Amino acid sequence: MKTEDVIIINNNEIASEIWEMEFLAPKISSNYKGAGQFIQIQLDPGWGNPLRRPMSIASCRDSKISIIYKIFGQGTKILSQKISGDVLNVLGPLGNSFQYKKNNLNILVGGGVGLAPIINLWKELDELRDNSYLIIGAKTKNEHIHSHNPDEHIYLTTDDGSMGLPGTVMEALKVVYENVKSSEVFACGPEPMLKQIQSFVIKNNIPAQLSVESYMGCGVGICQGCIISRRNYKNKNHSYHKKYSLVCVDGPIYSAGDVIFD
Numbered sequence: 001m002k003t004e005d006v007i008i009i010n011n012n013e014i015a016s017e018i019w020e021m022e023f024l025a026p027k028i029s030s031n032y033k034g035a036g037q038f039i040q041i042q043l044d045p046g047w048g049n050p051l052r053r054p055m056s057i058a059s060c061r062d063s064k065i066s067i068i069y070k071i072f073g074q075g076t077k078i079l080s081q082k083i084s085g086d087v088l089n090v091l092g093p094l095g096n097s098f099q100y101k102k103n104n105l106n107i108l109v110g111g112g113v114g115l116a117p118i119i120n121l122w123k124e125l126d127e128l129r130d131n132s133y134l135i136i137g138a139k140t141k142n143e144h145i146h147s148h149n150p151d152e153h154i155y156l157t158t159d160d161g162s163m164g165l166p167g168t169v170m171e172a173l174k175v176v177y178e179n180v181k182s183s184e185v186f187a188c189g190p191e192p193m194l195k196q197i198q199s200f201v202i203k204n205n206i207p208a209q210l211s212v213e214s215y216m217g218c219g220v221g222i223c224q225g226c227i228i229s230r231r232n233y234k235n236k237n238h239s240y241h242k243k244y245s246l247v248c249v250d251g252p253i254y255s256a257g258d259v260i261f262d
């Protein structure tokens with residue numbers, strides 16, 4: 001893990017309120033382990049915004065890193081105003097990465113801002129010529145950056161039915177799973193979505209890895225702001241860390257059976 005002053009190469013709106021930023025980060029790139037890892041971005045060097053903002057790595061190649069982010073509040077608004085040549089202080093790479101077997105028929109599911117690590121994993125698997133399935137959910141068509149193309153194994157969903165399959169990612173997951181009986185599911189998105197995927201995979205006995213995007217302050221295990229309950233907790237004389245997990249240092253990726261969304 002390193003801090004680095006990274007130089008922004010470009011920062012563009014790629015869909016409604018969804019931005020992609022690419023920057024030069026040779027030090028952080030050299031420690032990158034794979035899709036699922038994230039970085040913590042300092043918005044400005046003063047005390048205006050003391051907490052860094054966590055963002056998943058959407059790609060890492062040739063010393064360049066990209067992120068895909070949605071304007072959510074003040075911090076992401078500030079990020080969207082940065083231009084090519086601006087410098088940001090970034091901490092990373094942080095967290096664990098998705099672990100997959102080659103030649104598996106995987107189903108990748110991304111919802112909302114959970115898109116970034118899933119797109120990264122999709123590209124990683126594509127390079128291995130893995131024939132995976134991609135499911136991306138959004139509220140409406142303007143928030144999508146892909147085209148619905150089941151022939152290419154890309155399934156989009158929209159809550160309002162304006163593109164792809166109407167409904168949530170669960171509708172597409174059921175359709176795809178019924179057809180392929182996939183060997184593993186990988187998902188990232190808002191907690192209600194992860195909760196539904198968790199119930200589905202446990203009920204159908206499908207191995208799955210879920211990337212949890214909880215609020216976090218420091219990103220390095222000090223502030224304890226990002227705890228999640230561990231499942232199958234048996235030992236009553238527990239240590240705090242056996243009962244709870246810190247998403248920033250133990251995660252953000254967990255086996256679906258290991259955590260409880262309260």
Ligand SMILES: Cc1cc2nc3c(=O)[nH]c(=O)nc-3n(C[C@H](O)[C@H](O)[C@H](O)COP(=O)(O)OP(=O)(O)OC[C@H]3O[C@@H](n4cnc5c(N)ncnc54)[C@H](O)[C@@H]3O)c2cc1C
Binds near residue numbers: 051056117
């Ligand atoms: C591992 C991880 C990866 C992520 N990847 C992406 C991504 O790829 N793309 C994307 O768009 N978003 C991603 N997010 C979410 C993103 O970090 C938030 O959307 C972003 O921090 C919002 O910042 P804001 O200033 O715009 O929002 P605001 O709501 O204005 O501010 C959020 C700030 O308040 C703090 N905060 C608010 N409530 C709490 C609370 N209950 N406990 C502790 N702190 C709190 C946050 O830590 C943060 O500093 C990720 C989050 C995590 C944890």
